Amino acid sequence: MAESGGSAPFIRIENVTKKFGTFAAVDNVSLDIGKGELFALLGGSGCGKTTLLRMLAGFEMPSAGRIFIDGQDMAGIAPYDRPVNMMFQSYALFPHMSVEKNVGYGLKHERNMTAGDRRDRVKQMLDLVKLTELAGRKPHQLSGGQRQRVALARALARQPKLLLLDEPLGALDKKLREHTQFEIMNIQDRTGITFVVVTHDQEEAMTLASRIAVMDRGVIRQVGTPTSIYEYPASKFVAGFIGSINMFEGKVTAATKGEVEADVPELGGKVLLASDAVAEKGAAITVAVRPEKIAISRARPKGGNAFPGTVKDLGYFGKDSLYRVKMASGTVVSVNSVNAIRVREDQRVAQWEDKVWLSFEPSSALLLTQ
Ligand SMILES: Nc1ncnc2c1ncn2[C@@H]1O[C@H](COP(=O)(O)OP(=O)(O)OP(=O)(O)O)[C@@H](O)[C@H]1O
Numbered sequence: 001m002a003e004s005g006g007s008a009p010f011i012r013i014e015n016v017t018k019k020f021g022t023f024a025a026v027d028n029v030s031l032d033i034g035k036g037e038l039f040a041l042l043g044g045s046g047c048g049k050t051t052l053l054r055m056l057a058g059f060e061m062p063s064a065g066r067i068f069i070d071g072q073d074m075a076g077i078a079p080y081d082r083p084v085n086m087m088f089q090s091y092a093l094f095p096h097m098s099v100e101k102n103v104g105y106g107l108k109h110e111r112n113m114t115a116g117d118r119r120d121r122v123k124q125m126l127d128l129v130k131l132t133e134l135a136g137r138k139p140h141q142l143s144g145g146q147r148q149r150v151a152l153a154r155a156l157a158r159q160p161k162l163l164l165l166d167e168p169l170g171a172l173d174k175k176l177r178e179h180t181q182f183e184i185m186n187i188q189d190r191t192g193i194t195f196v197v198v199t200h201d202q203e204e205a206m207t208l209a210s211r212i213a214v215m216d217r218g219v220i221r222q223v224g225t226p227t228s229i230y231e232y233p234a235s236k237f238v239a240g241f242i243g244s245i246n247m248f249e250g251k252v253t254a255a256t257k258g259e260v261e262a263d264v265p266e267l268g269g270k271v272l273l274a275s276d277a278v279a280e281k282g283a284a285i286t287v288a289v290r291p292e293k294i295a296i297s298r299a300r301p302k303g304g305n306a307f308p309g310t311v312k313d314l315g316y317f318g319k320d321s322l323y324r325v326k327m328a329s330g331t332v333v334s335v336n337s338v339n340a341i342r343v344r345e346d347q348r349v350a351q352w353e354d355k356v357w358l359s360f361e362p363s364s365a366l367l368l369t370q
């Protein structure tokens with residue numbers, strides 16, 4: 001849904017730093033977000049996500065750098081004068097007000113709306129979040145998920161061009177979270193409003209967002225689509241932060257265009273990688289392979305990138321199984337296998353202490369240098 005190439009970004013964050021005393025909570029961040037995107041800021045606790053969001057909303061001023069929203073420099077512009085609304089994690093609903101009053105609260109200050117306009121807008125918002133029937137209830141008479149939808153309706157009621165959501169689903173249980181994620185995506189799709197969502201949950205970011213920025217200690221480590229972040233992480237940090245991954249130290253033994261061969265003692269031999277990364281013979285590298293990209297078999301598979309080991313642990317999760325396989329070097333490799341065929345326990349590919357072979361495609365292994 002991002003605006004097609006060439007047009008100016010809807011949000012431009014230009015070399016923005018925010019210092020609290022001498023500590024840089026956000027450190028020289030530059031980022032463009034397109035109109036109509038559902039963009040996620042993802043990172044661990046304290047990495048600067050909320051601080052960045054608060055600067056977009058105007059609750060904090062950058063110590064350095066500039067922020068443009070819809071082409072306008074935000075320097076000196078108060079939160080209320082920005083085309084932005086923010087939904088806080090706590091929802092901050094008014095307990096004594098009905099759902100309807102909560103949703104309409106922000107419209108009281110809209111000067112060019114009549115009372116009729118306001119009523120219509122509230123109706124429309126309640127309809128959007130499917131709360132029309134609960135309009136007269138107070139927040140304490142609602143479930144967590146319903147309260148979350150009231151907060152969303154209230155944030156959307158002023159029809160901001162940009163909606164900022166700080167851990168919007170943090171208070172919900174897993175099932176409700178999943179359901180609400182799709183509801184948010186739906187609403188975003190129907191309204192076309194640009195959403196920036198803060199989360200520390202990588203699955204949530206992957207599910208929700210058109211693009212993700214991975215933050216770490218005040219800086220953005222990588223920006224990309226969920227697929228590019230997961231399949232082509234640019235660093236060990238991002239590879240390890242998103243999903244799980246096996247990482248092995250190696251040394252390049254041969255490198256031609258698009259193909260690298262490395263000695264990886266932890267696996268017990270040479271690994272072939274399909275990689276465009278520039279690698280020189282003798283260079284120290286990290287070979288990274290996601291657990292689901294490794295095949296496990298009793299017989300030695302044909303072809304390269306096959307290494308023997310012993311099953312030390314086995315977890316059965318219904319749709320898939322997790323194996324931990326110890327290599328001769330002592331390194332333990334995680335393998336995730338989809339249980340595509342229904343079999344009894346004693347018919348499994350491997351059991352505890354079984355000797356197995358692990359193998360993977362050259363194109364499934366990542367070459368990381370940082
Ligand atoms: N007003 C403040 N004064 C001093 N330090 C602050 C202030 N606000 C935030 N910080 C610090 O800045 C860093 C980033 O905080 P921020 O709230 O942006 O993190 P976050 O990524 O949102 O984390 P979380 O996932 O825990 O909400 C933290 O180390 C925090 O302690």
Ligand SMILES: [Mg+2]
Pocket residue numbers: 049050051
């Ligand atoms: Mg936060």
